[in-house]
Amino acid sequence: MIKFPPRKKFSRWKTRKFGLRMLVSGTAVFALGAAAAFLVTSLHARARAEKPAAASRAAFLQVYRVLTSPRCQNCHPAGDSPLQGDDSHVHLQNVKRGVDGHGKYGMRCDTCHQKANLPGEHMPPGNPKWGLPAPELKMVFVGRRAGELCRQIKDPKQNGRRSLEELFHHVADDDLVGWGWNPGDGRALPPLSRPDTVAQMRIWIDGGAACPE
Amino acid sequence: MTSFFVNGKAVHVDVDPSTPLLWVLRDSLEMTGTKFGCGMALCGACTVHLDGKAIRSCVAPVSRAEGKHVTTIEGLSENLTHPLQKAWIEMDVPQCGYCQSGQIMSAAVLLAENSKPTDQDIDDAMGGNICRCGTYPRIRRAIHRAAELAGQRSAK
Amino acid sequence: MSAPAIVGRREFIRVGAAVGGGLLVSLYAPLPGGASEAWAADEKNFPLNAFVRIGTDETVTVIAAHSEMGQGVYTSLPMLLNEELEADWSRIRVESAPVDKVYNHPVFGMQMTGGSTTSPAEWERYRKMGAMARTMLMQAAAKQWNVDVSSCRAEKGVVIHAASGRRATYGSLANAAAQLTPPAEVSLKPAKSFTLIGKPTRRLDTPSKTNGSAQFGLDVSVPGMLTAVVLRPPVFGGKVTKLDATEALKVPGVKAVEQVPSGIAVIAQGFWPAKLGRDKLVVTWDPGPNAGLSTNQMLADFRELAKTPGNIAKKTGDPAGALKSAAKTITAEYDVPYLAHAMMEPLNCVVDLRADSCEIWTGTQFQTVDRASAAKVAGLPPEKVQIHTTLLGGGFGRRANPASDFVVEAVQVAKVAKAPVKVVWTREDDLRGGWYRPMWHDRFEAGLDSSGNPVAWTHTIVGQSIMQGTLFEGMMIKDGVDGTSVEGAADLIYGVPNLQVDLHSPKIGVPVQWWRSVGHSHTGFSVEAFLDEVAHAGGKDPYELRRALLASQPRMLAVLDLAAHKANWGATLAAGVGRGIAAHFSFDSYVAQVIEASVEKGGVARVHRVVCAVDCGQTINPDTVIAQMEGGIIFGLTAALKNEITLKDGKVVQxxxxxxxxxRIYEAPKIEVYIVPSSANPTGVGEPGVPPVAPALVNALFAVTGKRIRRLPIRPSDLA
Known part of the structure; x- marks a missing residue:
């Protein structure tokens, strides 16, 4: 929270004798006062702007919790293999990203993953779009600090040329993103529900998509 | 009714469409070359090709095969003529042999896409196929040999 | 290789004593009346003895008295036989033997496969069977040509009379040969004349294993067959108290839900409906006496037990005294977990049970015991029970179960199914179904003299007896010591003058049995790991210390030297790579291994190279020896790096x-195998490659990190 100095009170000079001096002083004071007032006004304006920015940043920190939960970050790894499990261990069986994010040779994602989840713990989860981001656009979540990830997902060069609104719709409506909240037996859900995540995205964007440091 | 092709032949099966393709092949069609090892896509013994791509038939519902071409180990070649089969025989890869259908089907996809695979390519392509008897060193050598044989064949 | 044809009973046993010792080959000949009686249904094939029949189409069928589980006996047995038979190798086919006492293991007296004994046990018998058959074929030709049999020779399936140029193929002679009285004795070729034995030979079963035609137990189908899966208690020894099968019975394809002694059988048309049906069972279990079993508790209990004296398995000299007077003593304790066999082909068994017969199809290593057990459950005499042995998708000992568990259960399911039935185990059933390699605790103390030589060695072993409670108990347990619990320890190959090995055999409700290399799977690890610690404590190189202690074991020494030499022991390695060495004698074979390993980020052990030297006497198929070493090494590495079966609240966790x-393949190291040339009788190779692996690895990791790992499996936290 940014503290700003208290309002200054202006007192009237009582004697005329000091008239010109007063005028000069008064002008000086006025000038100072005006400067002070300007300073105060701009600080106020900043404060007004700070409130939504702070709220925006706070909302992003909520979204950040979701993005770095296993259900999201497991498919946004830094390395060449996806992660799996609530402990985000490296995916078993030496699975690799491949040139298109969908695996290599006889180990494509859809070699094992079907179009929908399979019942039972540790069975392969599924979605028609199952895969990782392609190597040219890795969209890494793992290991990113909040500020880093915020700036990254806003950057059209790193987010698949999405505007903020398109980003919003991606989180709100995309089917593969939605899998995170319907992950199949035995997998922990993200810390916020999808509606709550979407609501935080909205606050974040409306507040100027502010990023933490 | 689910209709698809197995090794070029049209089949129609009247089973629940969520039945894994593996059990349609083994029980309904009595083709037992494709094996059951884990039921969870962890071992690769059930590997077949669906339109040329490897899938684990133990978790793929038969509905996924609708209208498509399934190739099983029985259909990989006429008479053991696939370079992988020749190399497997030349180097005596199998011990118990139970995992080998899946190994060969995975290797076949590798060779179809990469005619000169490196050891790294083999690591990337074959990590899903378990062999309990430990024939990995021979699988690796045989894939290299099969690539050689395939190269010679196409050079002719 | 197709499933064995169902043939009529063959009467091969002739009662008679062996004359002058040795194998009486006529014991294996058909009864008088000959081929036409035994083979009424098939006039194109003539058995010349119980192990080979010749077809008029020139095929030669060798009957394998042992099961093929990957160890290559379906090639090595025909090699032995044909070395003497001299048939055209390209005409050889193999068939599994029916259950019959003529096929009893020459040493164990029952039909079985295990203990890495097929090669030594059949070394003489199969060659004699080949020689016998060849002799009869030659005699038949000689008789036809009215010449002396000594003027004939046999070559690639043809009998030749050189003087007249006459030739006759085996196929053309088979019928006549089968009518002859078999010779009582035969002589065998000297080793220098071998044309097959000792030469790398392509396996006969490889082609069928590359095109899906090889048939395993799980692949068998008989007319009218149903499929069953069994829900077994989650805690060993538990019982069903409440069963609701309503939903299970609604699953399309499910025919019945029935209780059997081992659990609840869901019987259906095909595996998938049976499995879906089982998933829908609602069952309440009384967990029974083993509800509290916990690995953590057992680890603590074993540690406590090891502090007290057990039953003495071995004592030489004065170990206690020698320890007291030693210049230096060291002590260490080791733990290894329960291990599952995890054969790639899950257990299965097909049973067709009728009023007066029982036919079984399965991959088993234990035909005689299984038949007797099945007969008892079926209420039939054993002769009415026949087992067709298929290929085994891995055995590792699991398919030689002393209680015939999976066969007995299938007969019980067949009884309630009232139809031929295939019982299938899922992978979960297999891993949770018990019959594990026991968990073990080993406690050592060694005393060193002032030069760092070990002069005293005591070893206390704690673990369940696998023989106790089985039909082998009387044979294998002496003075409270199960020989398999202390093998590799009580018979320590190293020359330490004061040795004591004692044993505690706690009774625990977890079913246990042999697992590839049996007791050696734990003594190999603990002895070789401790010896490394002894070497270090005495300031000695681990290879040099072993050399010194093997002074009176020339074959083990030669194997050790070969491995060390090929591994370049002592040469500088790349940074971060360490070498470890281990040597172990098991199942009469000598194996030494040197492993190069490093540690990656996060404490993950990476194995780069394994150099293995083996002395197994005369090799039959040297390529199989190499394959068995490769396979044993990977089997041992898997256990050392990855596996444990643990229990919590009575239930198996995994x-x-x-x-x-x-x-997996990307973790498999380079493996080099070197075979010591030998003319000693063959000894087995199925198991001996396993015991040295874990200790060689932990010794290598010590060389890299300075950390001792005394508990398997190796964990990243041990090395990070």
């Missing part, structure tokens, strides 16, 4: 390959 992981 269930499938995500938590009972297997080594």
């Amino acid at each position: 269930s499938n390959f995500h938590d009972y992981q297997m080594l």
Whole structure:
């Protein structure tokens, strides 16, 4: 929270004798006062702007919790293999990203993953779009600090040329993103529900998509 | 009714469409070359090709095969003529042999896409196929040999 | 290789004593009346003895008295036989033997496969069977040509009379040969004349294993067959108290839900409906006496037990005294877990049970015991029970179960199914179904003299007896000591003058049995790991210390030297790579291994290279020897790096390959195998490659990190 100095009170000079001096002083004071007032006004304006920015940043920190939960970050790894499990261990069986994010040779994602989840713990989860981001656009979540990830997902060069609104719709409506909240037996859900995540995205964007440091 | 092709032949099966393709092949069609090892896509013994791509038939519902071409180990070649089969025989890869259908089907996809695979390519392509008897060193050598044989064949 | 044809009973046993010792080959000849009686249904094939029949189409069928589980006997047995038979190798086919006492293991007296004994046990018998058949074929030709049999020779399936140029193929002679009285004795070729034995030979079963035609037990189908899966108690020894099968019975394809002694059988048309049906069972279990079993508790209990004296398995000299007077003493304790066999082909068994017969199809290593057990359950005499042995998708000992568990259960299911039935185990059933390699605790103390030589060695072993409670108990347990619990320890190959080995055999409700290399799977690890610690404590190189202690074991020494030499022991390695060495004698074979390993980020052990030297006497198929070493090494590495079966609240924790992981191709090291040339009788190779692996690895990791790992499997936290 940014503290700003208290309002200054202006007192009237009582004697005329000091008239010109007063005028000069008064002008000086006025000038100072005006400067002070300007300073105060701009600080106020900043404060007004700070409130939504702070709220925006706070909302992003909520979204950040979701993005770095296993259900999201497991498919946004830094390395060449996806992660799996609530402990985000490296995916078993030496699975690799491949040139298109969908695996290599006889180990494509859809070699094992079907179009929908399979019942039972540790069975392969599924979605028609199952895969990782392609190597040219890795969209890494793992290991990113909040500020880093915020700036990254806003950057059209790193987010698949999405505007903020398109980003919003991606989180709100995309089917593969939605899998995170319907992950199949035995997998922990993200810390916020999808509606709550979407609501935080909205606050974040409306507040100027502010990023933490 | 689910209709698809197995090794070029049209089949129609009247089973629940969520039945894994593996059990349609083994029980309904009595083709037992494709094996059951884990039921969870962890071992690769059930590997077949669906339109040329490897899938684990133990978790793929038969509905996924609708209208498509399934190739099983029985259909990989006429008479053991696939370079992988020749190399497997030349180097005596199998011990118990139970995992080998899946190994060969995975290797076949590798060779179809990469005619000169490196050891790294083999690591990337074959990590899903378990062999309990430990024939990995021979699988690796045989894939290299099969690539050689395939190269010679196409050079002719 | 197709499933064995169902043939009529063959009467091969002739009662008679062996004359002058040795194998009486006529014991294996058909009864008088000959081929036409035994083979009424088939006039194109003539058995010349119980192990080979000749077809008029020139095929030669060798009957294998042992099961093929990957160890190559379906090639090595025909090699032995044909070395003497001299048939055209390209005409050889193999068939599994029916259950019959003529096929009893020459040493164990029952039909079985295990203990790495097929090669030594059949070394003489199969060659004699080949010689016998060849003799009869030659005699038939000689008789036809009215010449002396000594003027004939046999070559590639043809009998030749050189003087007249006459030739006759085996196929053309088979019928006549089968009518002859078999010779009582035969002589065998000297080793220098071998044309097959000792030469790398392509396996006969490889082609069928590359095109899906090889038939395993799980692949068998008989007319009218149903499929069953069994829900077994989650805690060993538990019982059903409440069963609701309503939903299970609604699953399309499910025919019945029935209780059997081992659990609840869901019987259906095909595996998938049976499995879906089982998933829908609602069952309440009384967990029974083993509800509190916990690995953590057992680890603590074993540690406590090891502090007290057990039953003495071995004592030489004065170990206690020598320890007291030693210049230096060291002590260490080791733990290894329960291990599952995890054969790639889950257990299965097909049973067709009728009023007066029982036919069984399965991959088993234990035909005689299984038949007797099945007969008892079926209420039939054993002769009415026949077992067709298929190929085994891995055995590792699991398919030689002393209680015939999976066969007996299938007969019980067949009884309630009232139809031919195939019982299938899922991977979860297999990993949670018990019959494990026991968990073990080993406690050592060694005393060193002032030069760092070990002069005293005591070893206390704690673990369940696998023989106790089985039909082998009387044979294998002496003075409270199960020989398999202390093998590799009580018979320590190293020359330490004061040795004591004692044993505690706690009774625990977890079913246990032999697992590839049996007791050696734990003594190999603990003895070789401790010896490394002894070497270090005495300031000695681990290879040099072993050399010194093997002074009176020339074959073990030669194997050790070969491995060390090929591994370049002592040469500088790349940074971060360490070498470890181990040597172990098991199942009469000598194996030494040197492993190069490093540690990666996060404490993950990486194995780069394994150099293995083996002396197994005369090799039959040297390529199979190499394959068995390669396979044993990977089997041992898998256990050392990845596996444990643990219990919590009575239940097995692990269930499938995500938590009972297997080594995969990208983790497999380079393996080099060197065979010591030998003319000693063959000894086995199925198991001996396993025991040295874990200790060689932990010794290598010590060389890299300075950390001792005394508990398997190796964990990243041990090395990070």
